[in-house]
Amino acid sequence: xxxxxxxxxxxxTGVVSMSAALSAGAINKLSEEDKPALARTRNGMVAIVMLxxxxxxxxxxxxxxxxVNLEWWIALLCVFISFPxxxxxxxxxxxxxxxxxxxMSPLVVLSIPILYLxx
Numbered sequence: 001x002x003x004x005x006x007x008x009x010x011x012x013t014g015v016v017s018m019s020a021a022l023s024a025g026a027i028n029k030l031s032e033e034d035k036p037a038l039a040r041t042r043n044g045m046v047a048i049v050m051l052x053x054x055x056x057x058x059x060x061x062x063x064x065x066x067x068v069n070l071e072w073w074i075a076l077l078c079v080f081i082s083f084p085x086x087x088x089x090x091x092x093x094x095x096x097x098x099x100x101x102x103x104m105s106p107l108v109v110l111s112i113p114i115l116y117l118x119x
Contacts, residue, residue: 006069009118010062011078013111017059018083019091020104024052026097036098051101055108058115059083065115 027039027048038044059079066075091100 004118006118009114010066010070010075013062013115014059014066014078014083015086016104016107016111017055017062019087019100020055020108021052021059022084022087023097023101023104024048024055027101028052048101051105055104058108058111061115062111065119
């Protein structure tokens with residue numbers, strides 16, 4: 001298995017997880033007429049909430065990985081400042097909430113075994 005710096009693993013998995021979780025939350029808060037077609041159905045909304053929950057759990061896993069393998073203040077600052085700022089300023093502006101969720105969700109699922117293997 002190739003050696004990857006823990007900072008790179010933490011940053012990538014954290015940004016992806018935070019972006020997916022924030023996107024799911026933003027879609028959930030939209031009014032019914034502003035929601036995408038998938039979110040207007042009951043099953044679609046359940047899927048979006050589940051994707052957000054998986055992303056939030058992966059973010060907690062990523063934060064724990066960061067606290068164990070990095071200095072505590074790096075993980076803390078990234079989780080509360082850097083990751084949300086990257087999502088709001090870059091990802092949300094470029095992709096929008098629904099596209100960001102659909103792009104980040106497979107990356108969140110890919111992040112889980114990466115975090116587990118490199119722990």
